Amino acid sequence: MTALIIGFGNPDRGDDAAGPMVARLLAGRVGARVLERHGDALALLSEWQAVDTLVLVDAAAPMGAPGRIHRLDLAEADLPCELATGSTHAFGLPEAVALSRRLGTLPARTLVYAIEGTCFDPGAAVCPAVTDAVAQVARELAERPGALPVARRRAPDLDPAKGREAL
Amino acid sequence: MADVRSIRVEMLARVEGEGALEIDIENGAVESVRLNIFEPPRLFEAFMRGRAATEAPDIAARICGICPVAYQMSATHAVESIYGILPSPEIAGLRRLLYCGEYIESHVLHMALLHAPDFLGFEDGIAMAAEHGELVVRALDAKKTGNALMILLGGREIHPINVRVGGFYKVPTKAELAKLLPGLARARDTAVAMLRWAATFEFPNVEGDWELVSLRHPTDYPLIEGRIVSTSGVDISADEFETVFQETHVAHSNALQGSVRARGAYLTGPLARYALNFDRLPAHIQALAREAGLGPVCRNPFKSILVRGIETVYAAEEAMRLISTYTQPKAAGVKVVPRAGSGAWATEAPRGMLWHRYEVDDEGTIKTARIVPPTAQNQPAIEADLLEVARLHVDDDDETLKLACEASVRNHDPCISCATHFLKLTVNRR
Numbered sequence: 001m002t003a004l005i006i007g008f009g010n011p012d013r014g015d016d017a018a019g020p021m022v023a024r025l026l027a028g029r030v031g032a033r034v035l036e037r038h039g040d041a042l043a044l045l046s047e048w049q050a051v052d053t054l055v056l057v058d059a060a061a062p063m064g065a066p067g068r069i070h071r072l073d074l075a076e077a078d079l080p081c082e083l084a085t086g087s088t089h090a091f092g093l094p095e096a097v098a099l100s101r102r103l104g105t106l107p108a109r110t111l112v113y114a115i116e117g118t119c120f121d122p123g124a125a126v127c128p129a130v131t132d133a134v135a136q137v138a139r140e141l142a143e144r145p146g147a148l149p150v151a152r153r154r155a156p157d158l159d160p161a162k163g164r165e166a167l
Numbered sequence: 168m169a170d171v172r173s174i175r176v177e178m179l180a181r182v183e184g185e186g187a188l189e190i191d192i193e194n195g196a197v198e199s200v201r202l203n204i205f206e207p208p209r210l211f212e213a214f215m216r217g218r219a220a221t222e223a224p225d226i227a228a229r230i231c232g233i234c235p236v237a238y239q240m241s242a243t244h245a246v247e248s249i250y251g252i253l254p255s256p257e258i259a260g261l262r263r264l265l266y267c268g269e270y271i272e273s274h275v276l277h278m279a280l281l282h283a284p285d286f287l288g289f290e291d292g293i294a295m296a297a298e299h300g301e302l303v304v305r306a307l308d309a310k311k312t313g314n315a316l317m318i319l320l321g322g323r324e325i326h327p328i329n330v331r332v333g334g335f336y337k338v339p340t341k342a343e344l345a346k347l348l349p350g351l352a353r354a355r356d357t358a359v360a361m362l363r364w365a366a367t368f369e370f371p372n373v374e375g376d377w378e379l380v381s382l383r384h385p386t387d388y389p390l391i392e393g394r395i396v397s398t399s400g401v402d403i404s405a406d407e408f409e410t411v412f413q414e415t416h417v418a419h420s421n422a423l424q425g426s427v428r429a430r431g432a433y434l435t436g437p438l439a440r441y442a443l444n445f446d447r448l449p450a451h452i453q454a455l456a457r458e459a460g461l462g463p464v465c466r467n468p469f470k471s472i473l474v475r476g477i478e479t480v481y482a483a484e485e486a487m488r489l490i491s492t493y494t495q496p497k498a499a500g501v502k503v504v505p506r507a508g509s510g511a512w513a514t515e516a517p518r519g520m521l522w523h524r525y526e527v528d529d530e531g532t533i534k535t536a537r538i539v540p541p542t543a544q545n546q547p548a549i550e551a552d553l554l555e556v557a558r559l560h561v562d563d564d565d566e567t568l569k570l571a572c573e574a575s576v577r578n579h580d581p582c583i584s585c586a587t588h589f590l591k592l593t594v595n596r597r
Contacts, residue, residue: 039325042276043311095293102296103304 003032003053004107005141008093010038014124015066015117018059018134021126022113025138041096045105054107057137058093059130060114067116067129069137074101074110113137188572190557192596197561200553202546202576204420215536220246220527221332221503227523227538228326231582233276235326236269236317237516238538240391241523245405246332248510249527250503257496258334259391261320264344264489265330266390266514268316270482271309271354272324273517274437274475277580278361279306282472285574286368302364305357309479312350316486319343334500344490351490355483359455362476366459371571373555374466377432377548379439382515388447388481389440391514396443399430405511408522414539425544432547435519436579437474438465452481468552468578475580478517505531516541518580542581549579 007023009016020036027034032053037044048054060070072079078101079094091099093112100106115133126134191198211230215223227242228235240262247254254262279302280292289295296303314324319339321327329336380401382393396402401411412433414423427433445453445463453463459473511524519541526535556575560568 039323040314042307043314043324045307046311098293099296099303102293103300105304 001053002051003030003055004048004051005030005032005034005055005057006044006047007034007036008038008041008044008056008058011036012122014119014121015115015126015130016059016120017126018115018117018130019057021131021134022057022138022141025134026141030142040091041093042091042099044093044096045100045103048100048107049105051107053109053111055111055113055141056093056097057113057115057141059117059120061116062118063116065116066118066127067133069133070112070114070116072112072114074106074112075108079112113141188553188576190553190568190572190595192557192561194597195561197554197557200550200557200572202420202550202553204422204546212536212538215525215533218533220249220505220525220531220533223525223533223536224330224332225328228328228330230538230540232325233273233582234269234516234518234521236266236321236330237514237521238523239321239327239330240266240514241512241521241538242525243330243332244391244514245510245512245523245525246527248512249508249525250332250506252333252501252503254334255496255501257338257494258500260489260493261335261338262330263390264486264493265316265320265327267482267486267489268313268320270313270390270517271358271479271486272313272317273580274479274482275306275309275313275354275358275361277517278365278472278475278479279303281580282475282577283365283368285570285577286365286370286469286472302361305353306361308350309354309357309483312347312354312483315347315350319347331500333503334496334498336499338496338499340495341490341493344493348487348490351483351487355480355487358476358479358483362455362459362473362480365472365476368472370467370469371556371559372467373469373552373559375434375438375468375548375552375555376466377434377551378427378430379442380427380433380435380544381439381443381520382513383443384447386447388444388478388485389515393513395513395520397427397433398442399427401427405513405522405524408511408513408524408539412539412544414543420546422543422546423539424546425539426547432551433544434548434579435541435544437471437478437517438468439519440515441465441474441477448477448481449484452477452484455480468575471578471580475517503531505529509535518542518582519545540582542579545579545581549576549581552578 007019009019011017011020023034023036078098115130117130118127187203189201215226223242223246224239227238230238284291284295317324322329378397378399380397382389383396384393403411413428414425417424442464456477461473507529509526513520513522521541522539524537525533527533552575553572556571560571
């Protein structure tokens with residue numbers, strides 16, 4: 001049984017750092033390989049080959065509630081196309097997930113945690129609501145054995161400020 | 168009463184940027200075609216004024232996510248031409264190697280996921296992957312190799328940050344580069360497989376009579392340097408670009424449109440590079456081209472997928488050659504001493520020639536900058552193609568006509584974001 005958590009996003013663009021912050025909080029603390037990635041999501045497909053459980057953590061575009069956590073199980077459906085980047089030059093997670101499913105390489109269990117952001121400006125700080133949501137997602141991923149094989153049952157000391165500093 | 172038919176493509180898929188396409192058909196005849204680029208101007212040339220010329224490569228690299236190396240290289244060499252810096256053979260080789268990485272990732276992406284679906288009747292590359300999975304997987308692996316070159320030499324795969332005026336900030340070791348050789352060999356084999364696959368496609372019988380414009384180098388297939396030449400006899404240095412070529416504003420586009428002052432529309436990109444530099448390809452790659460059904464000149468824009476295949480093979484082999492002959496330079500770059508002047512440079516972005524000119528003061532501050540991207544140069548030629556394709560499909564239903572026109576635009580892998588500095592289709596039948 002192999003599990004992979006990918007925190008996706010640009011750590012230098014405000015709330016887009018949510019994914020990498022979760023990854024920093026979980027690295028070495030859960031029974032899963034943990035990666036931080038940003039840029040072209042097509043490059044992720046080779047990362048999740050031979051993985052049984054995949055968790056993708058990414059920031060979501062503002063939809064009126066900064067810090068709101070959207071939990072999506074991709075067993076049946078792709079990510080909503082409204083979340084696609086619209087760019088042909090840098091494919092986003094929705095396109096990568098859809099392509100992987102067509103290729104038969106999408107892990108049997110694929111979960112997405114999307115954290116609504118509010119500001120994605122270069123160099124901007126992560127907003128408090130997103131910082132809280134980062135801690136919540138990290139806690140859930142560490143505590144939910146149903147989602148991931150957990151190395152330690154006790155939730156690690158998840159301090160989002162540490163995650164931010166590490167970035 | 169006139170038979171009026173209006174077809175509007177509001178958002179063209181699988182091209183980069185925001186634009187629309189409008190076709191007017193009156194009494195069954197195509198009257199006009201307009202490529203409306205409404206992506207707002209991006210004003211990069213204005214951003215650069217007042218900045219240090221040494222910042223130009225990093226600012227220019229932000230113009231495009233798929234061909235940042237092209238922007239970086241044109242900017243770097245233009246500034247170096249002002250400062251009298253001539254890159255050492257080792258630095259020049261590394262820059263050419265970095266450019267090969269960009270060709271591999273850009274061309275493979277376009278061939279496999281953006282262009283091939285047009286010939287096979289799929290909505291997009293994702294839908295195509297269900298039936299052509301093995302090739303898509305190989306293409307993704309090749310793209311990853313291109314990315315790896317960009318990461319090692321450029322610092323990251325998108326908007327690289329390791330190139331500077333005078334050289335690089337850091338150069339790789341021979342051992343670091345050697346690790347990329349197996350991936351490049353696979354990328355080369357994948358490009359050959361994709362070329363042979365694409366050669367089985369059915370191509371519309373269309374030929375463009377555009378003037379073809381590209382760089383030409385005394386010995387090499389052009390990437391970073393060479394004179395600007397054309398099929399109508401142009402043979403000039405980059406400094407002379409504005410004497411032969413011009414950009415004009417048209418009401419229906421936020422992007423300027425390029426033309427040859429004396430003659431009008433021209434085309435840059437894979438078809439132009441290939442036609443003007445077929446003799447610069449190694450004999451075995453020329454043989455591959457002939458095997459795929461290409462002569463030394465290809466004017467069928469739909470067959471640009473084959474030419475991209477040839478160029479990908481070349482880029483992978485050239486990268487392997489450059490790595491095998493690499494000697495790590497003692498210094499990553501030379502000291503930069505600002506001086507007043509102006510300088511221009513053109514390089515070959517995967518989708519066409521990219522020309523930059525800068526004027527700097529004696530402290531090295533940019534006074535003026537001018538950037539002429541390939542898609543702006545190609546717009547009139549793309550519109551001419553569209554007119555011919557629309558006439559071929561004028562009796563078809565609107566959906567068929569729309570798909571044919573979209574495919575026609577994708578033949579040129581345009582980057583509208585770069586040019587404005589995407590696409591909607593409207594057909595008006597009257």
